[in-house]
Amino acid sequence: MNPEVIVVGGGLAGIAAAYRLGSAGKRVLLIESRPRLGGRASSFHDLATDSEVDNCQHVAMGCCTAFLELCRDLGIAQEFVPAKELYFVGPDGRVNRFRASGLPAPFHLAWSFWRLSYFSVGEKLSLARGLAALVKLTPKAAARFSHFEAWLVEHKQSARLKQLFWHTVCVSALSETLDRIDVMAARKVFVDGFVAHRDAWRVLIPRVPFDVLYAGPVKAALGRVGVEVRTGVALEKLASDREKVTSLQLRGGGTLAADQYVVAVPFHRLISLLPDELAQHPNVASIGQLEVAPISSIHLWVDRELTTLPHAVFVEGIVQWVFNRTVLDGQSDQTTKGFYYQVVVSASRNLAGLSQGEIATRVLKELAIAFPAAKDCRIVHSRQVTEHRAVFAPLPGHEVLRPTQQSPIANLQWAGDWTQTGWPATMEGAVRSGALAANNVLGRLGEEPRPIAPPLPVAWASRMLFGL
Ligand SMILES: Cc1cc2nc3c(=O)[nH]c(=O)nc-3n(C[C@H](O)[C@H](O)[C@H](O)COP(=O)(O)OP(=O)(O)OC[C@H]3O[C@@H](n4cnc5c(N)ncnc54)[C@H](O)[C@@H]3O)c2cc1C
Incomplete structure (x- = not known):
């Protein structure tokens, strides 16, 4: 050739x-x-x-229009399954189901948000004010803040809200801690993922x-x-x-x-x-x-089923997102290899210095808050993969x-x-x-460029309310 x-x-x-x-x-x-x-x-x-195992569970979202277009072109779109709902595990272990209602954006997630068990009414109102202010933020106004945490402090977001909400979303999307995230990079996550269009938040998981x-x-x-x-x-x-x-x-x-x-x-x-x-x-x-940010994935095969949920987000502790690969792979029983769970830890600097055994023990302890079977289960096999240069850090x-x-x-x-x-x-x-x-x-080469998938259109109400 x-x-x-x-x-x-x-x-x-x-x-x-x-x-x-x-x-x-x-x-x-x-x-x-x-x-x-x-x-x-x-x-x-x-x-x-x-078995073939992904180095780390990857997910896409409804707002990833160019990625999804490429998947359609390559004939693999059907292999990315949209999650019907998300599951947020509160500090007390209660599982909160999170899904869109029939309302248009930006109200489609309001009901699920309002029902989150681990925030008080006052905290929810404070969060709603914070979110609205973030969406309206201009690059000029953002330039005053040295990082996203400084912005959150000025907007009266408590330590609890920072940890259980803002950190939970940002660390998964940007693989960094709040004190290392550029304010406009954080804003993009919330605008594109949750405010602009009602399908944007949908998580797609490869099967x-x-x-x-x-x-x-x-x-x-x-x-x-x-x-x-x-x-x-x-x-x-x-x-x-x-x-x-x-x-x-x-x-x-x-x-x-x-x-x-x-x-x-x-x-x-x-x-x-x-x-x-x-x-x-x-x-x-x-x-x-x-600069770079690390992401770790902890692959655990255990001797019993811990949960029937396909995945869950933990808002506290080292576990950020657990994927139930046995369910996601469509296999109800994996007794020969064990039941396979994959735990993702983004910005995983806090794992440095811990042995693989210590990490697995801590992970199971945290999972047990919501899934009691994790308390007594036996690890059949485990593996930890840390990509030290997983992504560039979205620093200011x-x-x-x-x-x-x-x-x-x-x-x-x-x-x-x-x-x-x-x-x-x-x-x-x-x-x-x-x-x-x-x-x-x-x-x-003198040829016309080909159109690239545009972002999802901004919902009418989001345009009116936030000027997006
Ligand atoms: C642990 C982890 C979890 C992640 N989770 C998610 C997620 O859930 N959702 C999401 O959207 N993104 C996620 N990402 C980010 C996503 O994987 C990357 O943004 C994306 O895959 C980057 O693709 P790329 O083609 O730019 O680079 P790469 O995937 O790094 O591809 C570069 C390629 O170049 C090759 N190469 C390097 N040097 C040479 C050379 N000299 N000659 C020839 N070839 C060479 C490499 O082998 C590699 O195959 C995650 C990343 C990691 C590491």
């Missing part, structure tokens, strides 16, 4: 770019250093249970491990549009003259060349792949100042460090959740970045 475009990196950003370019009739080669596609949203083989999707339908869909995928092929160094990238030197020898390049690797890998002159360009050097000021997809070199695009997409580090951000990079390539 004599490719017109080479895409480096087979995560969601690279897949999105390659698919879009392939669909536009371009000859595309996608190279990925690992043996599998998927990058951070991927699976591994767990030997003890002889099969990611690798089943990549190895089957995703590879087939890429093949259908003529994208050649080569796994186990890594970029070592990009070669360029002043005007353009000329070739890619591969790890282990060999070179590849094309007219256009999309580099879709994580930002912390990028700089070492570039020629010095490009790496030192101010718009590129600043990428290195982005981080947006100016994120580059556009157009690199300083004309025939080179960046893609990845860390580029400017308007989104935090998410599958949606990754897919948007790939689509934007591919559109830039099409533009350079």
Whole structure:
């Protein structure tokens, strides 16, 4: 193959770019250093249970329109199942069911919110005032605050509200603690996820491990549009003259060349792949100042069923979100391997220094608040995966460090959740970045860019009330 475009990196950003370019009739080669596609949203083989397991449970939301559009294009949309309701476990272990009523946004969640058992009436009113003020916040007014927690303090959100509500939502969406989150990044989570449109909050959970999707339908869909995928092929160094990238030197020898390049690797890998002159360009050097946040997933196989709920959010403790994979996988009985639960801990710095055994014990103790069977269960097998560089941290000021997809070199695009997409580090951000990079390539080749899925429309009442 004599490719017109080479895409480096087979995560969601690279897949999105390659698919879009392939669909536009371009000859595309996608190279990925690992043996599998998927990058951070991927699976591994767990030997003890002889099963494919996602490195960490990923969820999308109704507001992730570009991601969902790509899933439809790739023929995998049906594998992401919308949760009918969410389950919030209060500090006393009571499970609160959370679902939309028939009302339009922004009132669709009001009834569920009002029924939350672990807030007093006064706290709920305070929260409602805080939420309304946040949605109305302008970038100029936000600039006064050094971080989101400072904003919450000024808006009289108590320590309890900060922990049980604001932290619970923000840590899951942004993988950071309140004192490390940019105010406008926090605002985006609440506006896009809960206020703008009544379907935005819907959580979508994959019902099969990611690798089943990549190895089957995703590879087939890429093949259908003529994208050649080569796994186990890594970029070592990009070669360029002043005007353009000329070739890619591969790890282990060999070179590849094309007219256009999309580099879709994580930002912390990028700089070492570039020629010095490009790496030192101010718009590129600043990428290195982005900081990272860790996410851990604790995979537990236990000897009995802890709950029949498919998932639950815990608002206190180290457990943030538990996924009942046995139920989500559609298997009622997993007695040979055990009942499989996956616990997600975002911004998991607090786990450093604890052994895997200590963490598993603490997790079970916390789960037992709501699911008493966790008290006496036996762990059949457990595994902890910590991605120390899971996502870029949405620190105050981080947006100016994120580059556009157009690199300083004309025939080179960046893609990845860390580029400017308007989104935090998410599958949606990754897919948007790939689509934007591919559109830039099409533009350079003199072709019309293809439309990217727009965000969900803002509900009439939300426009009237908040001026969104
Ligand atoms: C633990 C965890 C939980 C998460 N949970 C969620 C969630 O619930 N919902 C959500 O929306 N997002 C979640 N995310 C974020 C989401 O996974 C990422 O935003 C998204 O997958 C990033 O995709 P990407 O293509 O930009 O980068 P990556 O997935 O990192 O892909 C980059 C690819 O480039 C390859 N590569 C690197 N160097 C080279 C080289 N030299 N040559 C060739 N290839 C190379 C890598 O192997 C990788 O496959 C989570 C992330 C983690 C880590």
